[in-house]
Amino acid sequence: MILAVAGLAAAGTFLVTSRSLSRVVLGFAMFGHAAVLALLASGGPAGDPPIVDGAMRDDTANPLPQALSLTAIVISFGLTLYVLALARRQQQLTGEDLVEDDVEDRRVAASVERHLEHTDETRAIETHHEDGSGLDNQPADRRDAGETSP
Amino acid sequence: MTSVLGLVAVLPLLAAAIVLGFRSRATVRDVVTLVALATTTGLSAALLVAVDRDGTVVLSVGGWAPELGIVLVADLFAALILLVSTATILVVELFAIGQRRTPSSADPSVVAPMLLVLTGGVSLAILTGDLFTLFVAFELILVASYVLLTHQGREAQVRAGMTYVVINLFASTLFLFGVAIVYAATGTVNMALLAERIPELPAATQVGIGLWFLVVFGTKAAIFPLFSWLPDSYPTAPTTITAVFAGLLTKIGVYVLIRFFTLMELDALGPLLLVISGLTMIIGVAGALAQDDVKRILSFHVVSQIGYMIMGLGFFTVAGVAGAVLFLVHQIPVKTVMFLAGGLIEDDQGTSALNKVGGLATSKPVIAVLFAAPALSLAGLPPFSGFVAKLALVDAGIATGAYVIVAVSLVGSILTLLSMTKIWMGAFWGDVTPPAVPASSRRSVTVMQSATMIAVAGTIAVAVMAGPLWRMSEQIGGDLLARAPYVTAVLG
Numbered sequence: 001m002i003l004a005v006a007g008l009a010a011a012g013t014f015l016v017t018s019r020s021l022s023r024v025v026l027g028f029a030m031f032g033h034a035a036v037l038a039l040l041a042s043g044g045p046a047g048d049p050p051i052v053d054g055a056m057r058d059d060t061a062n063p064l065p066q067a068l069s070l071t072a073i074v075i076s077f078g079l080t081l082y083v084l085a086l087a088r089r090q091q092q093l094t095g096e097d098l099v100e101d102d103v104e105d106r107r108v109a110a111s112v113e114r115h116l117e118h119t120d121e122t123r124a125i126e127t128h129h130e131d132g133s134g135l136d137n138q139p140a141d142r143r144d145a146g147e148t149s150p
Numbered sequence: 151m152t153s154v155l156g157l158v159a160v161l162p163l164l165a166a167a168i169v170l171g172f173r174s175r176a177t178v179r180d181v182v183t184l185v186a187l188a189t190t191t192g193l194s195a196a197l198l199v200a201v202d203r204d205g206t207v208v209l210s211v212g213g214w215a216p217e218l219g220i221v222l223v224a225d226l227f228a229a230l231i232l233l234v235s236t237a238t239i240l241v242v243e244l245f246a247i248g249q250r251r252t253p254s255s256a257d258p259s260v261v262a263p264m265l266l267v268l269t270g271g272v273s274l275a276i277l278t279g280d281l282f283t284l285f286v287a288f289e290l291i292l293v294a295s296y297v298l299l300t301h302q303g304r305e306a307q308v309r310a311g312m313t314y315v316v317i318n319l320f321a322s323t324l325f326l327f328g329v330a331i332v333y334a335a336t337g338t339v340n341m342a343l344l345a346e347r348i349p350e351l352p353a354a355t356q357v358g359i360g361l362w363f364l365v366v367f368g369t370k371a372a373i374f375p376l377f378s379w380l381p382d383s384y385p386t387a388p389t390t391i392t393a394v395f396a397g398l399l400t401k402i403g404v405y406v407l408i409r410f411f412t413l414m415e416l417d418a419l420g421p422l423l424l425v426i427s428g429l430t431m432i433i434g435v436a437g438a439l440a441q442d443d444v445k446r447i448l449s450f451h452v453v454s455q456i457g458y459m460i461m462g463l464g465f466f467t468v469a470g471v472a473g474a475v476l477f478l479v480h481q482i483p484v485k486t487v488m489f490l491a492g493g494l495i496e497d498d499q500g501t502s503a504l505n506k507v508g509g510l511a512t513s514k515p516v517i518a519v520l521f522a523a524p525a526l527s528l529a530g531l532p533p534f535s536g537f538v539a540k541l542a543l544v545d546a547g548i549a550t551g552a553y554v555i556v557a558v559s560l561v562g563s564i565l566t567l568l569s570m571t572k573i574w575m576g577a578f579w580g581d582v583t584p585p586a587v588p589a590s591s592r593r594s595v596t597v598m599q600s601a602t603m604i605a606v607a608g609t610i611a612v613a614v615m616a617g618p619l620w621r622m623s624e625q626i627g628g629d630l631l632a633r634a635p636y637v638t639a640v641l642g
Contacts, residue, residue, distance in 0.1 A: 024316060028319060028320075028323070032326075034323075035330065038326075038331075039329065064218075064339075068329065068339075075289050079293070079315075083312075083316070086311060086312055087312070089300075089308050090308050090312060093303075093308060105381075108440055108441060108442070
């Protein structure tokens with residue numbers, strides 16, 4: 001059980017950190033399952049069913065983690081759907097299912113970089129940094145696009 | 151009084167259901183939303199008075215024993231933060247009603263029910279006495295915030311919303327893991343029982359649990375180094391929504407951090423908290439200095455100010471925790487007001503980029519005043535509430551002998567003032583710029599400005615009532631660190 005939790009959590013984390021949104025969604029499904037399994041495992045070993053042949057049994061399974069797991073499953077199911085819907089919307093808007101960069105953040109970073117280079121000793125070659133290329137919202141680190149698009 | 155505890159959590163959710171049913175009928179929707187929010191605020195105020203007079207109120211939902219069922223607990227800390235939060239949401243809803251006829255507006259048929267769901271979640275998160283209900287409450291808040299952030303479906307919002315959802319979902323799942331770990335180690339998720347059992351665990355397990363929840367709640371509270379999602383996602387939402395997020399969401403994370411770390415006696419992590427708080431303050435404010443858009447600057451300040459509260463908690467002294475509580479009470483309205491004032495700028499000028507607006511001090515003096523008061527308060531200048539709160543924290547730091555972090559916090563304050571000056575010079579001084587958008591109707595501007603004025607009055611009230619508030623904060627700090635009042639109130 002613990003091995004299953006570890007495996008699912010590791011695979012889930014790996015997928016969540018990828019740039020492709022469909023992988024992120026899959027990663028969340030796995031990570032969520034890992035959490036639910038961990039909850040179940042925290043309740044101790046499996047016990048008997050509560051009623052057998054009309055008689056109550058004593059050494060039944062702990063019901064509390066089961067109740068918690070059920071709640072967690074419902075929540076993670078709903079949120080997985082929400083993320084899927086959001087990914088679909090992203091794909092409609094941009095035509096790709098990739099995690100985008102923050103354009104405004106890139107712009108500020110670029111202007112700071114420009115400023116730093118400007119004040120450096122490289123004043124002689126300052127002409128090429130003023131062409132506004134920092135505003136470009138197609139940053140260079142989109143290089144894994146070919147590998148991840150369907 | 152026990153029934154009030156259930157009501158403040160359930161009433162907004164019921165109202166949300168009703169409002170969803172009347173989505174297209176604007177008058178019914180507004181009236182129901184405002185009445186529900188006002189009632190919740192009134193009940194919270196009554197609760198605070200009752201708790202202050204008679205002590206902690208506990209409700210065992212469904213009559214189950216606290217060990218088995220769900221308990222809602224209102225001690226002074228919970229009641230105080232609850233009142234501030236619900237009152238803030240009420241003011242924001244008022245602003246939203248004014249804003250709806252303007253081009254920058256959010257869809258009111260979505261905002262009203264989702265704000266109500268958010269209120270329900272916030273109440274539940276503040277009042278809950280067990281870890282799993284806290285998880286559910288967080289989900290409630292987050293689902294509402296996901297919808298609020300992305301419902302307009304613009305490209306920037308979907309992009310930022312994706313980051314926001316992914317990071318928060320990840321933190322929530324980690325929370326679930328944390329619940330499993332705690333349950334496996336102690337056999338309960340009830341916080342009062344945990345307060346008895348966690349200090350009995352081996353020291354390493356305690357630190358492990360503490361670190362785990364530091365990551366979980368720290369992501370919600372946006373502490374260093376888990377804050378990067380915040381300045382990315384907040385500015386893309388419409389103003390009203392950013393105001394609620396900035397005022398409440400991270401602060402609920404801080405509330406839970408204070409509650410959990412004091413109750414579980416995790417003093418061992420104090421020095422780590424202090425280091426994190428220093429880095430949060432400085433890096434947050436440094437990020438703010440690099441930005442040139444009002445909403446983005448303010449978003450970085452949200453991060454920076456979280457550092458001060460964590461600093462108070464990190465001291466683990468009565469004065470430190472009391473300072474953190476007072477800072478929390480000061481931050482919730484001030485942050486909201488700042489974003490509302492930013493919203494007024496955006497509504498007037500069509501943008502909040504500093505290089506595109508200017509001269510507002512002459513063309514719109516009302517906005518200038520409404521911005522200046524909370525800005526000075528944020529930087530911690532007397533006589534505003536920020537000064538009182540920061541004084542309390544610095545005092546606590548000097549009493550503990552933690553001079554380094556005190557110095558760091560003062561540097562952070564000066565940098566905050568610097569970046570407020572940047573907004574002031576950019577947006578309020580300089581040449582008057584012609585607005586890029588047609589002016590909003592007089593009526594909606596009046597409603598928006600009066601909502602902001604009420605909120606500014608609220609922040610000033612915090613400064614005026616600093617005496618009683620400080621007495622309350624000290625009592626809260628003492629109770630939290632003593633832990634026994636909470637535990638005996640719940641377990642009887």
